[in-house]
Amino acid sequence: MSDVLNSVSDGLADTVELAGKSVVRIEGRRRLPSTGLVWSADGVIVTAHHSVERDDNLSVGLPNGDKVSATLAGRDPSTDLAVLRVDAKGLSAFKQADGAKLRVGHLVLALGRPGTNVLSTMGIVSALGNNWRSALGGDVDRYLQTDVAMLPGFSGGPLVDVSGALLGMNTSAMRDTSLTIPTATLARVVDTLLKHGKVRQGYLGIGAQPVRLPAALQEKLGQETGLLIASVEAGSPADQSGLVLGDTLVTLDSNKVRHMDDLAGLLTGDRVGASIPATIVRGGQVQDIKLTIGERA
Secondary structure, eight states, X not given: OHHHHHHHHHHHHXXXXXXXXXXXXXXOSSSSOXXXXXXXXXXXXXXXXXXXXXXXXXEEEOTTSOEEEEEEEEEEGGGTEXXXXXXXXXXXXXXXXXXXXXXXXXXXXXXXXXXXXXXXXXXXXXXXXXXXXXXXXXXXXXXXXXXXXXXXXXTXXXXXXXXXXXXXXXXXXXXSSEEEEEHHHHHHHXXXXXXXXXXXXXXXXXXXXXXXXXXXXXXXXXXXXXXXXXXXXXXXXXXXXXXXXXOEEEEETTEEOOSHHHHHHHOBGGGTTOEEEEEEXXXXXXXXXXXXXXXXX
8 A cells, every 4th residue: 555655655646746847936026026827938927917916027936046037928817817028948838638528526736836845735626617717807717626725825827637747727816715717718818918918898887786687577588687877977988888877787799687687797898889788777778789899998
């Protein structure tokens, strides 16, 4: 039995050593540095948006102990991703795992480098699900939850399988649990940020809160709640589209809008500039209108 345990232990240590060659330290905030991962050997670094609190005076601590300056290529708060560029040779990019083979119960490792040395914690995949949207409307390809301990400075670091292949980027900013942004989402968002510097996001310019609809309207519309418009920014897309204080938004583009998360999930970049059908309740009467979606600055 001890031989088996020693073999497993040595294998995990080898995995950390291998994967650690692609884990870097990110110095982009006042307090404890965070972690990043080498996305490509030509100097593209991926980390967590929330841990990069400034746009300049950024630096990256490399696995060999060197520290180099970095530039911000772009950031996407909706998926908590930031992309940096560094001018450094000899970088080792992660091999990407086949996420389709991942199952609940598989062993995984979270790596961090908030200091000079790489750190690691181990856990299992505790939940897998379909694609979902963050509270800010970010499109995440897969729900991936683990029970790994997110030590201070681990955000932006990699989650790897037992062979050291990359499963995604860990973040503590999405929900009150250990979530991982999967590699499919990383690839899509990183490509967009490298090309455009940002991910387009829709914008209406309203303040709203969920409100329970009258029983007659619940039956007519097939939903219990809508979003009561509490404020409309002057000159905003909502203002120009005719939304007013006291309206209740119940659908957008034929999708029910019951909570702010529903609305955020519908304000996607592909809808920017489009005139979208919407249903509102105004003065107790159901009305169909058109809303033009602006772009969040």
